[in-house]
Amino acid sequence: MAKKKKESGSVKRFGTRYGRGVKERIGKIEKLRNSKHICPYCHQPKVIRLAAGIWKCRKCSAKFASKAYFVEKRSVSQPEAVGTSKPEKDAQSPEGQQDEKEES
Numbered sequence: 356m357a358k359k360k361k362e363s364g365s366v367k368r369f370g371t372r373y374g375r376g377v378k379e380r381i382g383k384i385e386k387l388r389n390s391k392h393i394c395p396y397c398h399q400p401k402v403i404r405l406a407a408g409i410w411k412c413r414k415c416s417a418k419f420a421s422k423a424y425f426v427e428k429r430s431v432s433q434p435e436a437v438g439t440s441k442p443e444k445d446a447q448s449p450e451g452q453q454d455e456k457e458e459s
């Protein structure tokens with residue numbers, strides 16, 4: 356007897372069409388996409404997906420960008436840490452800025 360793997364979840368709507376491989380892939384993604392997502396700002400599972408990569412929290416109404424199918428953890432704290440760690444380019448040597456400061 357051939358092994359029969361039964362499709363379950365959201366891919367059931369496709370019936371016998373489209374093949375098993377693609378259905379397994381989209382099933383995995385849809386399961387991930389429809390699961391609860393934690394808001395990176397208020398840490399409540401109230402985040403809804405507006406579009407691919409765009410998420411909105413229904414609790415604190417924060418709208419932010421993350422992954423296409425799920426909210427990336429620590430997506431908020433990471434860019435801030437990167438931004439603060441490289442203020443090396445702030446060496447104010449261009450002459451244009453110095454001229455503006457002379458207001459006398």
Ligand SMILES: [Zn+2]
Pocket residue numbers: 394395396397398399412413414415416417
């Ligand atoms: Zn929130």
